[in-house]
Amino acid sequence: MHALHRVLQAFVSPQSFRLALPDVWAGFQVNIKMMFLAEALVLVLALGVAIIRGLPGRSAAPLRGAAIVYTDLFRGTPLILVAFLVGFGLPGLQLRVISTQTTFVYGVAALTLVYTAYVTEVYRAGIESVHPSQRSAARSLGLSYFQALRYVVVPQAVRRVIPPLLNDFIGLQKDTALITVIGVAEAAQQAQNFSNTYYNFTSYVVAAVFFIFLTIPLARFTDHLIAVRERKERAAAI
Amino acid sequence: MSFVEVENVSKSFGDNVVLRNVTLEVAEHEVVCLIGASGSGKSTLLRCINLLEPIDEGRIVVDGDLITNGKVDANAIRREIGIVFQAFNLFPHMTVLQNVTLAPRRVRNLRRGEAEASARELLRRIGLEDKAAEYPDRLSGGQQQRVAIVRALAMQPKLMLLDEITSALDPQLVSEVLNLVRELADFGMTMIIATHEMSFAREVASKVCFLDGGVILEEGDAKDIFSAPSEPRTREFLARIIEAGRL
Ligand SMILES: Nc1ncnc2c1ncn2[C@@H]1O[C@H](COP(=O)(O)OP(=O)(O)O)[C@@H](O)[C@H]1O
Ligand SMILES: [Mg+2]
Numbered sequence: 001m002h003a004l005h006r007v008l009q010a011f012v013s014p015q016s017f018r019l020a021l022p023d024v025w026a027g028f029q030v031n032i033k034m035m036f037l038a039e040a041l042v043l044v045l046a047l048g049v050a051i052i053r054g055l056p057g058r059s060a061a062p063l064r065g066a067a068i069v070y071t072d073l074f075r076g077t078p079l080i081l082v083a084f085l086v087g088f089g090l091p092g093l094q095l096r097v098i099s100t101q102t103t104f105v106y107g108v109a110a111l112t113l114v115y116t117a118y119v120t121e122v123y124r125a126g127i128e129s130v131h132p133s134q135r136s137a138a139r140s141l142g143l144s145y146f147q148a149l150r151y152v153v154v155p156q157a158v159r160r161v162i163p164p165l166l167n168d169f170i171g172l173q174k175d176t177a178l179i180t181v182i183g184v185a186e187a188a189q190q191a192q193n194f195s196n197t198y199y200n201f202t203s204y205v206v207a208a209v210f211f212i213f214l215t216i217p218l219a220r221f222t223d224h225l226i227a228v229r230e231r232k233e234r235a236a237a238i
Numbered sequence: 239m240s241f242v243e244v245e246n247v248s249k250s251f252g253d254n255v256v257l258r259n260v261t262l263e264v265a266e267h268e269v270v271c272l273i274g275a276s277g278s279g280k281s282t283l284l285r286c287i288n289l290l291e292p293i294d295e296g297r298i299v300v301d302g303d304l305i306t307n308g309k310v311d312a313n314a315i316r317r318e319i320g321i322v323f324q325a326f327n328l329f330p331h332m333t334v335l336q337n338v339t340l341a342p343r344r345v346r347n348l349r350r351g352e353a354e355a356s357a358r359e360l361l362r363r364i365g366l367e368d369k370a371a372e373y374p375d376r377l378s379g380g381q382q383q384r385v386a387i388v389r390a391l392a393m394q395p396k397l398m399l400l401d402e403i404t405s406a407l408d409p410q411l412v413s414e415v416l417n418l419v420r421e422l423a424d425f426g427m428t429m430i431i432a433t434h435e436m437s438f439a440r441e442v443a444s445k446v447c448f449l450d451g452g453v454i455l456e457e458g459d460a461k462d463i464f465s466a467p468s469e470p471r472t473r474e475f476l477a478r479i480i481e482a483g484r485l
Pocket of ligand 2: 277
């Protein structure tokens with residue numbers, strides 16, 4: 001009984017819960033801001049990189065190469081290292097704009113760099129899944145390469161990749177907590193401060209609860225979309 | 239001078255020579271049918287005329303313009319040439335009306351209202367005006383293929399290329415599509431039609447070309463080719479078609 005009491009006291013003590021709530025909540029709002037900003041940037045930038053990777057012709061080879069190098073590098077590097085490199089490395093360069101941002105901006109930049117690389121691959125799979133005859137049909141009507149992409153290929157690709165894209169965003173939401181390592185006062189940081197002060201871990205549970213409540217609806221929504229798609233595909237196969 | 243001149247065109251995919259020295263002339267308002275076994279190069283020839291495939295050798299002239307010298311604006315050529323495919327290839331994420339108005343709006347820069355008015359008029363003529371707001375997957379194959387034809391017509395092409403446009407259709411849906419093509423022919427549209435519908439070819443074509451292994455082996459009046467083919471390969475092909483009950 002004694003041990004159980006100690007566990008409960010350390011992790012889910014009601015007083016500590018109440019005490020930690022305001023600070024962790026304030027921190028969590030920073031997570032949400034980083035998440036929305038990074039997601040918006042990722043959605044746009046990843047589409048750009050995916051399109052560059054698909055450019056035809058020999059003259060586009062250097063661009064394609066650069067896009068491949070980028071995705072390989074940032075899919076391979078752990079986010080925490082990218083956060084260190086951006087959050088500590090860039091200020092150290094003492095350049096004008098690049099070195100004078102807040103840790104919040106560096107955090108968003110690190111998340112965006114890493115997740116753009118992931119989402120590029122998601123978009124690319126979507127673009128490749130659109131049958132080439134769709135592109136032929138668009139080009140045969142006189143649409144240019146980019147018009148065919150914009151009006152015919154990309155809209156179909158995006159529809160298909162929404163579930164995997166949301167899955168990546170669930171990862172991104174949680175990874176905003178890693179940005180604590182460069183000193184952003186987000187939920188995990190606030191929880192840690194509390195825990196260091198009161199020798200109690202309930203604050204981490206509070207933060208975890210926030211993340212879980214943010215993730216569950218998105219996860220359910222993603223499952224729902226996948227189920228709808230499967231039902232449709234099964235109906236189409238009959 | 240012919241409206242379309244295909245001169246000594248050759249085309250390979252890797253080691254696979256798909257077109258060998260193909261020469262074909264089509265006069266304005268003429269309908270030419272391409273017949274031949276599957277794999278003989280009919281689709282490739284049509285795709286080359288529409289610059290969807292680059293050719294290796296030879297030249298293609300359409301309406302007096304040399305289109306295969308690599309210097310032309312391929313987009314500008316393609317908007318003057320309509321092509322309809324066996325698999326319809328409608329855009330599934332767009333309604334019928336959006337399918338038909340996409341190119342007039344984005345390529346010809348028509349205003350939306352203008353593009354929609356003429357699209358509705360075209361749809362009305364093929365009896366599909368009430369399907370304007372539907373998505374393609376709600377239409378029968380015959381309806382989809384007629385929309386695909388109208389989508390090409392909306393660009394007011396000078397030349398239409400039809401690639402086995404009834405091959406993917408249930409037999410009872412073939413005639414509604416062929417009727418539309420017949421109307422186009424009567425209207426004077428210049429067309430090159432790859433088809434397995436031999437009775438239709440006999441009826442609308444002023445000239446029939448038999449392709450075999452990427453070569454135009456025999457060409458001539460529809461009635462000559464069908465009643466008295468001179469090449470044994472043509473005879474063989476037609477015999478097989480008759481066996482399949484399509485002539
Ligand atoms: N994009 C392509 N890549 C490689 N080979 C192709 C391609 N398109 C057609 N072919 C080949 O070209 C030959 C002729 O095909 P096609 O023009 O489709 O004939 P048809 O329309 O008469 O059936 C076939 O051997 C086919 O495999
Ligand atoms: Mg074919």
